[in-house]
Amino acid sequence: MALFLSTYVNKVDRKGRVSVPAAWRAVLTADSPKGENFQGIVAYSSFVHSCIEACGLARIQLLSDSIDALDPFSDERDAFATAILGGSQQLPFDPEGRVGLPQELMEAACITEQAAFVGKGATFEIWEPKAYAEYAAKAREAAKAKRGALRLAGKGDAT
Numbered sequence: 001m002a003l004f005l006s007t008y009v010n011k012v013d014r015k016g017r018v019s020v021p022a023a024w025r026a027v028l029t030a031d032s033p034k035g036e037n038f039q040g041i042v043a044y045s046s047f048v049h050s051c052i053e054a055c056g057l058a059r060i061q062l063l064s065d066s067i068d069a070l071d072p073f074s075d076e077r078d079a080f081a082t083a084i085l086g087g088s089q090q091l092p093f094d095p096e097g098r099v100g101l102p103q104e105l106m107e108a109a110c111i112t113e114q115a116a117f118v119g120k121g122a123t124f125e126i127w128e129p130k131a132y133a134e135y136a137a138k139a140r141e142a143a144k145a146k147r148g149a150l151r152l153a154g155k156g157d158a159t
Contacts, residue, residue, distance in 0.1 A: 002027045002030075002031040002055070003027065003121060003122065004024055004120060004121065004122070004123065004124040005121075007116055007119065008117045009114055009116045011113065012101065012106075012112065012113055012115050015100065016100050016102070016103065017101070018098055018115045018126075020097055024117070025093060025097050031058050033058050033061060038057055038090060038092065040090060040091050040093045041056065041099055042055055042057060042060045042088050043099075043101070043102075044087040044088040044089065044105075045087055045104075045105055046125065049125065049127075049135065050108070050109055050128075051109045051118075051126060051131075052105050052127075053123060055123040057090075059122055060084075060085075060088060063084055064085060067080045067081050110128045110131060111128045112128070115128070116129040116132040118132060118136075
């Protein structure tokens, strides 16, 4: 599974194209499910923050599998399928490693001239840089306040 780390701020051109960080492009290409030729990202409007959520095809497949595991006639399944799968767009890399961000996703995230790519482990987000800086400051304070709750997976109480 892909692992996205760090934060990168890249310029968005007049056509809405933005370069995906080179290290992430390599991970996304290597992480593509067997038999899939798609090289790019899958993006959808976040329903948690004012940003774009994105991942590779392998991750969206896991999300789809998780949605399929819900009761097929439940409101929850329908809501997740609509919000995530129905709102997802496959954005292929161009020869320069850029993707074209759809206007509706850019507007929802207030992205205009620059985009901050924020690694979140198995996924990443694309933010308007000033909005991300404000959110990151609040997130850091919250993490500092709750730092005792974080444990290394598989290590018991060791930190």
